[in-house]
Amino acid sequence: MNERVLIIGGGLGGLFTGALLARNGYRVTVLEKNATPGGGLQTFVRSGERFETGMHMLGGFRRGGSLARICHYLGILDRLRIRPTDPDCMDSLHYLAEGERYAIPGGRERFTAYFAERFPLEAEGVRRYVEALYRLSEEVGMFYLREDSVSIFSHSEEFLCPADELIARYVSDPRLRDVLAYMNPMYGGVAHHTPAYIHALVNVLYINGEDRFVDGSSQLAEALSDVIRAGGGTVETRAEVRTIHCEERTIHSVETADGRRFTADRYISAIHPCTLLRLLPEGSLPRAYRQRLDSIPNSYSAFTLYLTLRPDAFPYINHTCYCQISHGEAWRFGAYDDLWPRGVMYMTPPVSDQGPFSRKMIITTPMSFEAVRRWESTTTGRRGAEYERWKAAQAARILDLMEQLHPGFRTKIETLHTSSPLTIRDYYGVKEGSMYGFCKDAQQIALSQVPIFTKIRNLLLTGQNINLHGICGVPLTAINTAEALLGTNRLIHAINTKYETDHGTDSFTY
Numbered sequence: 001m002n003e004r005v006l007i008i009g010g011g012l013g014g015l016f017t018g019a020l021l022a023r024n025g026y027r028v029t030v031l032e033k034n035a036t037p038g039g040g041l042q043t044f045v046r047s048g049e050r051f052e053t054g055m056h057m058l059g060g061f062r063r064g065g066s067l068a069r070i071c072h073y074l075g076i077l078d079r080l081r082i083r084p085t086d087p088d089c090m091d092s093l094h095y096l097a098e099g100e101r102y103a104i105p106g107g108r109e110r111f112t113a114y115f116a117e118r119f120p121l122e123a124e125g126v127r128r129y130v131e132a133l134y135r136l137s138e139e140v141g142m143f144y145l146r147e148d149s150v151s152i153f154s155h156s157e158e159f160l161c162p163a164d165e166l167i168a169r170y171v172s173d174p175r176l177r178d179v180l181a182y183m184n185p186m187y188g189g190v191a192h193h194t195p196a197y198i199h200a201l202v203n204v205l206y207i208n209g210e211d212r213f214v215d216g217s218s219q220l221a222e223a224l225s226d227v228i229r230a231g232g233g234t235v236e237t238r239a240e241v242r243t244i245h246c247e248e249r250t251i252h253s254v255e256t257a258d259g260r261r262f263t264a265d266r267y268i269s270a271i272h273p274c275t276l277l278r279l280l281p282e283g284s285l286p287r288a289y290r291q292r293l294d295s296i297p298n299s300y301s302a303f304t305l306y307l308t309l310r311p312d313a314f315p316y317i318n319h320t321c322y323c324q325i326s327h328g329e330a331w332r333f334g335a336y337d338d339l340w341p342r343g344v345m346y347m348t349p350p351v352s353d354q355g356p357f358s359r360k361m362i363i364t365t366p367m368s369f370e371a372v373r374r375w376e377s378t379t380t381g382r383r384g385a386e387y388e389r390w391k392a393a394q395a396a397r398i399l400d401l402m403e404q405l406h407p408g409f410r411t412k413i414e415t416l417h418t419s420s421p422l423t424i425r426d427y428y429g430v431k432e433g434s435m436y437g438f439c440k441d442a443q444q445i446a447l448s449q450v451p452i453f454t455k456i457r458n459l460l461l462t463g464q465n466i467n468l469h470g471i472c473g474v475p476l477t478a479i480n481t482a483e484a485l486l487g488t489n490r491l492i493h494a495i496n497t498k499y500e501t502d503h504g505t506d507s508f509t510y
């Protein structure tokens with residue numbers, strides 16, 4: 001076959017799509033603007049420690065899981081170093097004002113039993129709520145790599161109701177409603193708007209088994225790049241696409257910042273669609289389509305602390321820690337005001353010789369892009385002294401919160417680095433530094449549905465804005481995009497057949 005495919009953007013979506021196509025005879029060229037490929041999978045080293053930028057928590061890697069199947073098909077599963085979180089406490093949740101603490105176990109039965117025990121008057125509601133989460137996830141055949149994907153519009157009413165309303169249908173205690181929304185920072189949920197199915201898929205993904213990379217997420221980017229190279233393709237770094245030459249609804253070539261031109265038979269955009277629009281000549285896509293993409297709101301961004309910790313000072317924690325300042329804030333995380341930070345998510349990422357103490361910590365705090373709007377025209381390293389002072393002040397607010405959780409926390413820190421919504425915007429080239437791209441809106445579901453196909457004949461789309469974000473969604477969309485070239489269900493069938501031939505037909509172990 002040897003058809004040539006050029007992919008713009010070497011992040012999670014670009015690399016998965018490229019690897020799937022390379023495995024099927026396509027000659028793939030990936031153009032990535034940064035010095036290393038990976039996008040959200042990229043890592044960086046500060047003070048001798050490796051930090052992940054945008055992929056801390058994994059799901060779908062347990063036996064029979066979607067990611068385990070896809071990675072096995074690509075021949076890379078065995079080389080990934082992954083550590084399960086503690087099954088007795090996959091996540092902890094702390095409410096500062098109320099002094100409440102939850103140690104939330106993984107696994108459907110244990111998750112249900114835990115909350116039923118903590119809220120005995122709501123036990124039946126909890127059971128029915130968890131059933132609803134799994135029922136909604138079953139409506140997305142793709143989530144389980146089934147060959148029966150149906151249109152978003154043929155789902156149940158509950159599927160598209162707002163996530164906060166879904167919870168409220170099953171439980172009446174406001175505290176429990178709040179607790180059950182604790183994974184909000186993993187999907188950027190907005191009250192009355194985020195559809196229940198997003199909440200359900202993210203919850204089910206992690207309840208079925210939450211894992212983390214050992215020594216950082218860039219290993220997945222490297223493994224996927226190797227699959228592309230093994231198929232005769234290349235992953236070009238420092239190759240920022242600046243112009244796409246397109247006439248009569250056909251792309252003829254793309255041009256990088258350093259003036260190189262690349263041609264291919266097919267082009268796939270794996271960057272934020274609004275970034276793509278700026279690279280295309282005016283008029284190459286219908287005005288209504290462009291206006292719609294520009295008008296879709298994006299999920300909130302984040303302010304992050306990357307800390308190296310003194311030796312033997314802070315324990316390694318084998319789960320993700322969520323903290324909220326009080327009840328009632330779960331759906332207001334993104335807001336930036338006097339109450340910020342309303343909550344943090346922190347973790348001690350595992351390393352291969354992990355001992356009882358951790359030498360690093362990542363603290364992520366949802367933040368609206370509005371917080372940095374006044375510096376939006378600046379570029380990395382040239383944002384000015386006022387911005388640096390502002391960043392230091394935000395870091396201090398987060399550390400004040402951490403002091404309440406772990407008294408004396410500041411004394412355990414060796415070095416501190418920060419990133420803001422501007423860092424995310426410029427690093428990934430994503431509009432407003434959004435963590436998860438286009439918001440899905442239960443009130444106007446059609447607005448955020450962006451098809452893989454475009455009016456440009458040889459251009460397809462992939463990445464987190466097309467369906468669902470994160471490790472839960474981007475690799476699945478990569479399959480959809482690759483199948484647009486290979487034929488419907490061909491890949492899913494091949495992925496499942498290979499997995500079942502090699503591992504038997506067991507499904508999830510939970």
Ligand SMILES: Cc1cc2nc3c(=O)[nH]c(=O)nc-3n(C[C@H](O)[C@H](O)[C@H](O)COP(=O)(O)OP(=O)(O)OC[C@H]3O[C@@H](n4cnc5c(N)ncnc54)[C@H](O)[C@@H]3O)c2cc1C
Nearest residue numbers: 009011012013033039040054056057241429463464470471
């Ligand atoms: C702080 C943070 C924490 C997160 N934590 C998690 C988590 O724990 N678990 C999880 O599942 N998800 C997490 N996510 C979400 C996850 O990282 C994203 O959903 C995922 O990376 C999106 O994949 P993508 O391919 O669409 O975009 P990206 O991975 O962002 O890839 C886009 C790529 O395109 C490149 N690019 C942009 N413009 C150009 C251009 N003009 N030319 C060439 N290249 C270009 C970028 O440099 C980038 O490499 C997190 C995100 C953030 C920001």
